[in-house]
Amino acid sequence: MIIAIDGPAASGKSTVAKAVARRLGVRHLDTGAMYRAVTWLALERGVSTGDAEALAHMAEENPVSFEYLSDGPIADVVRIAGHDVTTAVRTPDVDANVSAVSAVPAVREALVARQRELADGREVVAEGRDIGTVVFPLAEVKVFLTASAQERARRRRIDLAGQGVEVDEAEVQARLERRDQYDSSREVSPLAAAGDATLLDTTGLTVEQVVDAIEALVEERR
Ligand code: DC
Numbered sequence: 514m515i516i517a518i519d520g521p522a523a524s525g526k527s528t529v530a531k532a533v534a535r536r537l538g539v540r541h542l543d544t545g546a547m548y549r550a551v552t553w554l555a556l557e558r559g560v561s562t563g564d565a566e567a568l569a570h571m572a573e574e575n576p577v578s579f580e581y582l583s584d585g586p587i588a589d590v591v592r593i594a595g596h597d598v599t600t601a602v603r604t605p606d607v608d609a610n611v612s613a614v615s616a617v618p619a620v621r622e623a624l625v626a627r628q629r630e631l632a633d634g635r636e637v638v639a640e641g642r643d644i645g646t647v648v649f650p651l652a653e654v655k656v657f658l659t660a661s662a663q664e665r666a667r668r669r670r671i672d673l674a675g676q677g678v679e680v681d682e683a684e685v686q687a688r689l690e691r692r693d694q695y696d697s698s699r700e701v702s703p704l705a706a707a708g709d710a711t712l713l714d715t716t717g718l719t720v721e722q723v724v725d726a727i728e729a730l731v732e733e734r735r
Pocket of ligand 1: 544
C-alpha cells in the first residue's frame with residue numbers, strides 16, 4: 514500500500530508522515546529531502562540554480578539514497594554522491610535555493626523515477642508536493658494536509674526555537690507564503706491536491722488526531 518501525504522511548507526507533513534510510518538510500521542519516504550540533497554550538491558559544486566541542464570545531469574548521475582540503520586521505518590541517513598547530507602539539507606542556504614532546483618522539469622523527472630524505484634515492491638508513506646498527483650497517482654490513500662499560514666508560521670517558529678534559533682513569526686509567515694506561492698505556481702507538478710485526495714485541515718488538531726484520521730483511511734482501503 515502507498516500512502517501519499519502532500520501539502521504546503523510547514524503543514525505538518527513530516528511530523529505526521531513519520532508518525533504514520535511508526536504507527537503502521539511502513540517505510541517513510543521524504544521526497545523533499547531528495548530535492549534538498551540535489552540542491553545541496555549544486556551549492557557544493559558551484560552549479561548555478563539557473564543551469565537547468567547541469568542540474569538535471571547532476572540529479573541523474575547522483576541517485577539520492579536513504580539508510581535505515583536502526584531497521585526502523587524512518588531513514589537515519591540521507592546520502593548523495595557519497596556525502597552524508599542528513600543535517601546539511603536543512604540549512605537556510607538550501608532552503609533559499611530548493612524551490613528553484615525543484616522547478617526544473619528534468620530534475621523532477623530524475624527524482625520521480627528514483628522515488629518510484631525506492632518504493633518498488635514495498636509499502637511506503639511518501640510525503641511531498643506531487644505524490645498523489647504525479648509520483649503515485651494510484652496510491653491507495655491520498656491525504657492533502659493544510660493549516661492556516663498563521664498556524665504554520667507558529668509551528669515553524671516553535672520548531673526553530675527548539676533548535677535554539679529565535680525568529681520573528683511574521684517574517685517566517687511571509688517566507689512560507691512566498692515559498693507556497695512559488696511551489697503552487699510553477700509550471701511542472703505544482704503543489705496541488707489530487708482530485709481524489711482527502712483534505713485534512715490540521716489547524717487546531719494534535720498530531721495524534723491527524724494520525725488517527727489517516728489510520729482510519731488506511732483501514733478503509735485495506
Ligand atoms: O518538504 P520540504 O520543505 O523538505 O521540501 C523542500 C522543497 O522541495 C519545497 O520547496 C518543494 C520541493 N518539493 C517538491 O517540489 N516536490 C516534492 N515532492 C517534495 C518537495
